[in-house]
Amino acid sequence: MVRVRFAPSPTGYLHIGGSRTSLFNWLYARAKQGKFILRIEDTDKARSKKEFLDEILESLRWLGMEWDELYFQSQRFALYKEYAQKLLDKGLAYREGEAIIFKVVPQKIKINDLIHGEIEFDATTIKDQVLIKSDGTPTYNFACVVDDALMQITHVIRGDDHISNTPKQVMLYQVLGFPLPQFAHIPLILGKAGGRLSKRTGAVAISEYRKAGYLAEALVNFLMLLGWSPGNNQEIITLKEAINRFDITQVNKTAAIFDLEKLNWLNNYYIKHTEPQRLRELVIPLLVDAGLVDKANLDKEYVLKILKLFQPRLNNLKDFCAWADFFFKKEIEIEPAAKEKFLAVDKSAEFKLFLEKLAALEDFNPLSIEEAFRNLVRELNIESRSLIHPLRVALTGKTVGPGLFEVIYYLGLERTKQRLSKWIK
């Protein structure tokens, strides 16, 4: 039975790189009907934080990666000491103060990686390894081996950056008498500048993407496409579908650069294809946060209608707050450049006539509004665009947005009057 694990350290948030590693582990486990184990590597007491742990667990759940078993290394210190003592007893390790150190024996170490094939190392270039630190806690390489062995992990799927740890760990497996797991080192995700993904190069906590209104499906889809392809030129793929198609040996060897543009495109795709009702529930907290709506008396129907207007254009849900603010605000702010471009010339006469036509409408709807507008420009013998743009800016404060007649319809006659009056001298 296949058993894989994702082993994050709660010394930081879960970000793009970690989620991708987790995803490939999870996918492999589900594809092979094995177990996906989550192991929290919290041996560094000073740097491990509960808030990071909570964020990691929450993000994994949000992305859809449920785990089958959960362990904490901080609860297993006795175990590591026990195995270190065994090596001490056999004379394969020695003490240096309180610390226990593994004596590295010169040798060639070959590993057979599922993605990279055979890799050979010369142990003469490897220093003796600390197993147990002076404070009694285990080092990463030691705890990792003991746990992977005791948890009967069959496949160690982790980042490329661990390749150089692998020979050190293999020696430990050997002296401890543990069977070797299969290794699969997946390529790293690099930042835009080329270096390792970090805060400076665009690493952002998964929870941040969530807060910015990215959908879990989009993020997961994006992550899967980094280093793996389902083939057939397919770009859109769900987690469920990927289970049947995923093959760890087909994962690339090449590092991939994180590209926000593609994530945005995928998110836009998923937003377009998501039920507006579900989107509304996600967007309401954002609107509340932005101070655009009042949680206490909220017109959910109205939010839904406005949301539908913007749905095809959104890269993320947070954009909605910025783009649709004029539907929720009493006083709108006009972008200076927009004002300069479209409201510098006086439109009093046109605005006034248009308002009169609107007020005279029997039925106030996008179609009748448009008809009124078309009649007006015909009567005045002017171009539609010469009036449409000034109207949009006066009503929304922006130069881009949904169709003008829908904007007027959803703004309502009262607010339309209010906003246009300001420009009538």
Place this chain on the structure above:
RNA sequence: GACCCCAUCGUCUAGCCUGGUCUAGGACAAGAGCUUUUCAAGCUCUCGACGCGGGUUCAAAUCCCGCUGGGGUCGCCA
């Protein structure tokens, strides 16, 4: 610096293992046009890559070697 990994459009990739069907396919981005109601949506089109040099072979993006370039690791961090 030592050791290790990697190398197809700007980016993500298909093709490579099992050489010929590759004048190298798709997607994102970019550019152009249409949509005369904007674009941040939609449609159409365009631009754009096998890092370099040697081999092997009738034939190389595909196999081998070297170089160059990029990345990773070298912690009593994980």
